[in-house]
Amino acid sequence: RYSLFYNHLKNIEECEGGLDKFTKSYKTFGVNQLLEGGIYCREWAPGAEAVFLAGDFNGWNPFSHPYKKLEYGKWELFIPPGEDGCPAVPHGSKLKVVIRAQNGALLYRISPWARYVVRDEDKVNYDWVHWNPPQSYIHKHPSPKRLKSLRIYESHVGIASPEGKVASYKNFTYNVLPRIKDLGYNCVQLMAIMEHAYYASFGYQVTSFFAASSRYGTPDDLKEMIDVAHSMGITVLLDVVHSHASKNSEDGLNQFDGTDSCFFHSGYRGNHQLWDSRLFDYANWEVLRFLLSNLRMWIEDYRFDGFRFDGVTSMLYHHHGIGTGFSGDYNEYFGLHVDEDALCYLMLANHMINSLHPECITIAEDVSGMPALCRPVAEGGGGFDYRLAMAIPDKWIQIIKELKDEDWNMGNIVHTLTNRRYEEKYIAYAESHDQALVGDKTLAFRLMDAEMYTNMSVLMPLTPVIDRGIQLHKMIRLITHTLGGESYLNFMGNEFGHPEWLDFPRIGNNESYHYARRQFNLTEDDLLRYKFLNAFDRDMNRLEERFGWLASPQAYVSEKHEANKVIAFERAGLVFIFNFHPYQSYVDYRVVIFKYKILLDSDAGEYGGHQRLDHNTEYFSEEYPHNYRPHSLMV
Secondary structure: HHHHHHHHHHHHHHHHHHOHHHHHHHOEEEEEOOOOOOOEEEOOOOOOOEEEEEEEHHHOOOOEOOOOHHHHHHEEEEEOOOOOOOOOOOOOOOEEEEOOOOOOEEEEEEOOOOOEEEOOOOOOEEEEHHHHHHOOOOOOOOOOOOOOEEEEEEEHHHHHHOOOOOOOOOHHHHHHHHHHHHOOOOOOEOOOOOOOOOOOHHHOOEEEEEEEOOOOHHHHHHHHHHHHHHOOOOOEEEOOOOOOOOOOOOOOOOOOOOOOOOOOOOOHHEEEEEEOOEEEOOHHHHHHHHHHHHHHOOOOOOOOOOEEEOOOHHEOOOOOOOOOOOOOHHHHHHOOOOHHHHHHHHHHHHHHHHHOOOEEEEEOOOOOOOOOOOOHHHOOOOOOOOEEOHHHHHHHHHHHOOHHHHHHHHHHHHHHHHHOOOOEEEEEOOEEEEHHHHOOOOHHHHHHHHHHOOOOOOOOOHHHHHHHHHHHHHHHHHHHHOOOOOEEEEOOHHHHOOOOOOOOOOHOOOOOOOOOOOHHHHOOOOOOHHEEEEEHHHHHHHHHHHHHHHOOOOOOOEEEEEOOOEEEEEOOOEEEEEEOOOOOHHHHEEEOEEOOOOOOOOOOHHOOOOOOOOOOOOOOOOOOOOEEOOOOOEE
C-alpha cells in the first residue's frame, strides 16, 4: 500500500510539479477572477465535443464564448476585462457551462468547481452564481493550536434553532457558538456544509463540492462563523463527503460531460446500490486533482481545521460493506476485495493535509476496523488522526432494547468501551446524528419514551421511568466519555436528552420543519428537568478540561462486578465508580483508591439526582490490598 502511495506521489512530483501545485488547482479550474479584471476558465470534460460559457454577461448566448480544447480532456477560456476595466463577469452573475455532448445535445451544467450556487424559491434547480464580492471577509483570529483532548459537538447549521425553519450561519455564530463554548466543547463538527440540492439528505448527497450551502447564507457568513469560533478557541471540522456523489445531473457532477464516466466509474461499479449515488474513480488523475484540491480549498479559503471523512468503509472495499460483517480477521482487510485506489487516495489526502497544514485533524468514519487506518502514512497506515468508535452506540442501543437492567453485563460493557486497536486513537460517543434520525431513537427517547411529553416538569412527581432515564442518561455518557476513547463526540441537543426525533421536510411529512429543529429553549426553562442533563454534560466536559483524561493513557479497570453491577477504573489520576444496579445501593464499598474527594456526582441535586452523598468529606486509603492494588478504602 505504501508502494502504491509512493508511486502516485512520485508521479505527481514529476508530472505536476509537486503536490503543492497539483492541489492548488482550485485556483485555476472553474471560473476565476484575474487581478486585471479578466476571467480565466478551465474545465475537465473528456467526453465533450465542445464547451462554451453562457450567462448574464453575454445574454445567455450559448456559443459566443467557446473554450479551447487542451490535452487530457481539459478545456480553457480567457475573457478579457471590459473596455472600462470592469470585470468581464460581474459579481453575482449567473453562469452555466454549456457542453456539446457526443450525440450533439447541448447540456447546461454547473461547473464542478463552482463556489456559490443558489436556488430561487420558485425554481426546482440551482443557479451557479459568480462569487467575487468587492471585499471578501477577512479572518481576524488565528486557528486554535492542535488540541490534545478533543470534545466534539456535532452540529447541523440548518436545524440549530427552536424555530421551524432553515436556520442561518449568522444564527449559529451568535446563538449556538456561545452555547457550545459554555458546555465545555472545544471542537465543532459541521455537517451538511457542502452544497446538496436535497435538504433531507442531511448533506450526504453532495451536488457542488466547492460551494458552501447557500440555504444558510453566503460564503462570507460561513467564514465569519468559523472566525468567531476560532476567537473562542473552538476548532472547526468539516464533515466531508468524498465517498460518493449525488446522481443529480442537473445540479451535480453526474454526467457532467454527457458520459457516465466523467469523475466516476462507468456502469455497475460506478453506482452505490444502497445510497443510489455515484462512486468516484479514485485511479483517475483528474479525480485525484479534484478531490485533493477540494480539501485544500476548505482549509485555505474557509479556515477549517480538519475533516471527518464520511463513508470510509464504503470507500475501502469493493463490496462497500454491504451485507458484510467484520470479525477482526485480517483476511477481511487484505485481499482483492479491498479498493486499493480508494485507500491510496485517503493516504494521499492525509499526507497532503499533514504536509501543508500539520495543525489540521482528520477523522475516519469506518465501521470495519481496518488495521493501521490511524497510523502514519510512512508506516503504511491510512494517516488519519482518529477513527470513530462506532461499536459503542450500537452496544448501548442493544443493551437498552434487549436487556432488563438486572441483566446488564458489566464485563461486556467494559470490553466494548476498551476494545480498540493499539496506538490508534478513537472517538467515543454514546450516540450521534444517526440515532436521532426518524426511524431510530435517541438514548433519552429509548429510556423515557412517551413520559417525556408529560413528566419532565419538576412540578410533576418524579416517576420511576423518568428517574431511571435521567440517571442512566448521565451514567452512560460519563462512562463513554471517560473509558471509551481518546476523544468524545456528542450530537447537538442530545446532551440534554432532546425529545422526539429528527426529520427533515419532505413529501412524506408534508414538508414540515417541526422535527427539523433543536429546542435549546427546553434547557432554559427552570421548570423542566432537561436543565439537569444539560448541567451534567457541561460539568463533565469542564472536568475533562481540568484533568485531561482523553489525552491520558487508557484506563486501568480495577473492578467489573457482575452481581453488584459495579464498574471502577482509574484514568488521569481520577477514579471513576459506577453503580449500574437497578435497585441496590452500597455502604462501605471497598474500591482501589488512594485519596477520595468527590469531583463529579451524577446523584447531585443540580443534575436531577437524589443527593445521597456528602461532598464535603475527604477519605484516605488504608494499606488493605484489594483487586491487586496495595491500597484501598470504603466508599
